[in-house]
Amino acid sequence: MADAMLKVTNLESWYGESHILHGVDFEVREGEVVTLLGRNGAGKTTTMKSIMGLVGRRAGSIRFKGEEIVGLRPDLVARRGIALCPEERGIFASLDVTENLMLPPRIAEGGLDIERIYTLFPNLKERANSPGTKLSGGEQQMLAIARILRTGARLLLLDEPTEGLAPVIVQQIGRTIREIKALGFTVLLVEQNFRFAATVADRHYVMEHGKVIDMIPNAELERSMDKLHEYLGV
Amino acid sequence: MMMILGIPAPLLFGQLLLGVVNGAFYALMSLGLAIIFGMLNIVNFAHGALFMLGAFTAWGLLNYAGIGYWWALLLAPLIVGAFGVLLERLFISKLYKLDHLYGLLLTFGLALILEGLVRNYYGSSGLPYRIPSQLQGAQNLGFMIMPNYRGWVVLAAIVMCVITWLVIEKTSIGAKLRAATENAPLVQSFGINVPLMITLTYGAGVALAAFAGVLAAPIYSVNPNMGANFIIVVFAVVVIGGMGSILGSIVTGFGLGIVEGLTRVFYPEGSATVIFVVMVIVLLARPAGLFGRAH
Numbered sequence: 001m002a003d004a005m006l007k008v009t010n011l012e013s014w015y016g017e018s019h020i021l022h023g024v025d026f027e028v029r030e031g032e033v034v035t036l037l038g039r040n041g042a043g044k045t046t047t048m049k050s051i052m053g054l055v056g057r058r059a060g061s062i063r064f065k066g067e068e069i070v071g072l073r074p075d076l077v078a079r080r081g082i083a084l085c086p087e088e089r090g091i092f093a094s095l096d097v098t099e100n101l102m103l104p105p106r107i108a109e110g111g112l113d114i115e116r117i118y119t120l121f122p123n124l125k126e127r128a129n130s131p132g133t134k135l136s137g138g139e140q141q142m143l144a145i146a147r148i149l150r151t152g153a154r155l156l157l158l159d160e161p162t163e164g165l166a167p168v169i170v171q172q173i174g175r176t177i178r179e180i181k182a183l184g185f186t187v188l189l190v191e192q193n194f195r196f197a198a199t200v201a202d203r204h205y206v207m208e209h210g211k212v213i214d215m216i217p218n219a220e221l222e223r224s225m226d227k228l229h230e231y232l233g234v
Numbered sequence: 235m236m237m238i239l240g241i242p243a244p245l246l247f248g249q250l251l252l253g254v255v256n257g258a259f260y261a262l263m264s265l266g267l268a269i270i271f272g273m274l275n276i277v278n279f280a281h282g283a284l285f286m287l288g289a290f291t292a293w294g295l296l297n298y299a300g301i302g303y304w305w306a307l308l309l310a311p312l313i314v315g316a317f318g319v320l321l322e323r324l325f326i327s328k329l330y331k332l333d334h335l336y337g338l339l340l341t342f343g344l345a346l347i348l349e350g351l352v353r354n355y356y357g358s359s360g361l362p363y364r365i366p367s368q369l370q371g372a373q374n375l376g377f378m379i380m381p382n383y384r385g386w387v388v389l390a391a392i393v394m395c396v397i398t399w400l401v402i403e404k405t406s407i408g409a410k411l412r413a414a415t416e417n418a419p420l421v422q423s424f425g426i427n428v429p430l431m432i433t434l435t436y437g438a439g440v441a442l443a444a445f446a447g448v449l450a451a452p453i454y455s456v457n458p459n460m461g462a463n464f465i466i467v468v469f470a471v472v473v474i475g476g477m478g479s480i481l482g483s484i485v486t487g488f489g490l491g492i493v494e495g496l497t498r499v500f501y502p503e504g505s506a507t508v509i510f511v512v513m514v515i516v517l518l519a520r521p522a523g524l525f526g527r528a529h
Contacts, residue, residue, distance in 0.1 A: 052423045078425030090420045094412040102406065103413055104424035151425070 005030040005186050006051070006155060011060040013050040020046045022210040023060065028155070033177060033187040035197040038207035039233055044190040045087055047207070048157045052084050053077045064155070079107050083153035087160050087190070089144040091132040097124055100132040101147050108152030117146045120179065138169035145176060149185075156180065159190045174199050194221075194228060206231045236377060246499055247378035253495015254488065255384050255453070258391030259446050261487025263464060264471040265398055265480065266442035272415045272478030273435045276326055276337040281468070282461030283345040284440045287314050288447025289456045290352055293363050303366040303452070310448045311441035318440025322433050345462070353458040360455025387449050394445060395484045402480050411435065415478065470513045476526020486524060
């Protein structure tokens with residue numbers, strides 16, 4: 001088995017006095033698409049933010065390519081080769097589409113150039129000079145993903161990219177994630193929609209009450225449906 | 235003599251020029267304040283004192299080091315800007331997670347300390363600073379006499395405002411600044427060193443105040459209160475323009491200077507209060523200011 005690109009061990013996180021993560025353990029291997037599944041409030045988004053250094057206090061271990069990053073500032077985490085596409089997309093209203101796209105600096109070789117991005121996301125080229133927040137929800141999500149593909153980061157954290165989008169757009173996001181994987185990127189995906197997750201992921205970690213409680217390989221997802229329904233309350 | 239609306243043209247245009255000159259200072263000062271508020275969320279009450287330090291630095295460079303006006307125009311903003319960086323690192327950076335009120339109190343206290351220290355060493359009567367030889371004299375424009383130095387102040391302020399606006403609106407550094415104003419943690423998670431950007435932004439805002447201070451030195455006497463006299467009006471300009479709005483600061487700064495100048499001609503008693511009357515009207519009609527975005 002390949003070494004883990006990202007290995008999270010006994011991760012705890014706090015927002016102020018609130019203790020959110022209570023010892024999260026999981027790993028992501030290079031080239032995989034791995035999902036964090038769980039109900040609202042299970043700690044999925046906080047796990048993503050903790051990896052990026054965006055929470056108040058963290059303890060435990062986050063190793064990326066063998067290096068401990070748990071104490072690093074967000075910009076230094078990003079410079080190691082991790083990029084976040086946040087929940088709510090994080091499109092800047094005062095920036096047009098091109099400015100949003102070009103905002104993150106290139107941190108390493110291997111990012112997609114702008115022409116390749118426009119080939120993947122043709123709508124963005126047509127709307128290049130529009131304010132970022134004037135795009136449709138689906139286009140904003142494409143922009144948020146495209147933005148981090150430029151940087152050269154090899155591990156992409158996608159936080160609920162399908163949230164609030166029409167089914168046809170969700171399918172499009174799914175195709176995009178599969179293309180990203182084919183290009184060699186590694187993806188950690190937060191999802192509540194496990195049916196969508198099943199179409200893109202290699203493995204699924206299930207979170208509850210700030211901990212990982214199970215890991216289900218995608219190949220076994222069908223056989224684990226009852227268990228999954230119970231975990232997710234669906 | 236040519237009359238306009240029953241007012242002699244030289245008087246009208248003279249007051250209008252005075253208004254534009256004051257507007258130039260309002261614009262430069264409020265530009266720095268808007269940048270600092272937009273990025274740091276700090277209401278920088280020390281801005282007037284830092285404007286005053288710019289003027290005193292120019293005076294000091296001339297009297298202690300023999301460095302004249304033109305070099306002072308470059309060096310004083312750099313020196314005072316570096317001092318601003320120090321203030322941000324030592325004090326202001328500790329307040330980012332607290333309520334606005336703490337920043338306001340801290341910078342107000344800093345302003346009192348800076349003004350008090352300068353008063354202690356140089357008194358409060360004011361020190362002279364000569365207009366550079368190249369800008370002495372005046373031009374007869376036919377309808378008014380325009381002192382060269384005042385014309386220069388307006389030109390320099392406009393150029394500086396346009397440069398600042400272009401940097402913020404049309405460059406990648408400006409895009410990062412605007413983005414960080416909206417969501418600093420996300421910008422930092424893209425690999426951008428936001429804490430450093432915040433420090434340098436404060437330094438740049440302070441440098442703009444110092445630049446205005448150097449421009450003001452030959453017009454007003456260089457004295458510890460010169461910033462305090464400006465700062466209240468400048469805050470009104472920022473509020474009218476829209477807190478944090480760069481374009482709002484520039485347009486409103488010049489606009490209100492002109493309004494003030496015209497009021498001095500047509501209703502002199504109202505000239506000291508007209509800006510605050512405008513502020514009340516604008517806040518009633520548009521609480522976010524003329525160019526501000528409602529939150």
